[in-house]
Amino acid sequence: MSIQRIDAGPRMSQAVVHGDMVYLAGVVADKRGGTSVADQTTQVLARIDDLLSQAGSDKSRLLKATIWLRDIAAFDEMNSVWDKWVIPGQTPARACVESRMAAPDILVEIQVTAVKN
Numbered sequence: 001m002s003i004q005r006i007d008a009g010p011r012m013s014q015a016v017v018h019g020d021m022v023y024l025a026g027v028v029a030d031k032r033g034g035t036s037v038a039d040q041t042t043q044v045l046a047r048i049d050d051l052l053s054q055a056g057s058d059k060s061r062l063l064k065a066t067i068w069l070r071d072i073a074a075f076d077e078m079n080s081v082w083d084k085w086v087i088p089g090q091t092p093a094r095a096c097v098e099s100r101m102a103a104p105d106i107l108v109e110i111q112v113t114a115v116k117n
Contacts, residue, residue: 022055022114032105037074041081057114062092064113072098
């Protein structure tokens with residue numbers, strides 16, 4: 001079975017397709033300085049939409065999501081964006097935790113696994 005790598009770099013690929021499965025790396029916002037958790041979540045989910053599309057999938061095919069927040073107190077703010085993005089009745093299994101992030105201006109990171117269309 002072939003493996004397709006999307007936006008492959010020296011350290012990681014942004015997405016990997018194997019068979020009917022799509023695995024995304026953790027996605028963070030591109031524009032972070034001075035942005036809110038809601039703003040960063042909006043950016044991240046738009047990037048996830050783009051990567052899933054490139055891989056032949058979409059958010060209706062999500063299986064699993066892991067969300068990392070710099071501060072778990074932002075849980076409701078992040079969910080205010082997430083809840084508008086997911087498709088009712090097609091929500092993935094999900095975990096959300098507080099975590100130290102790779103850079104101080106990263107407030108949210110999301111990783112998803114999906115099935116191809």
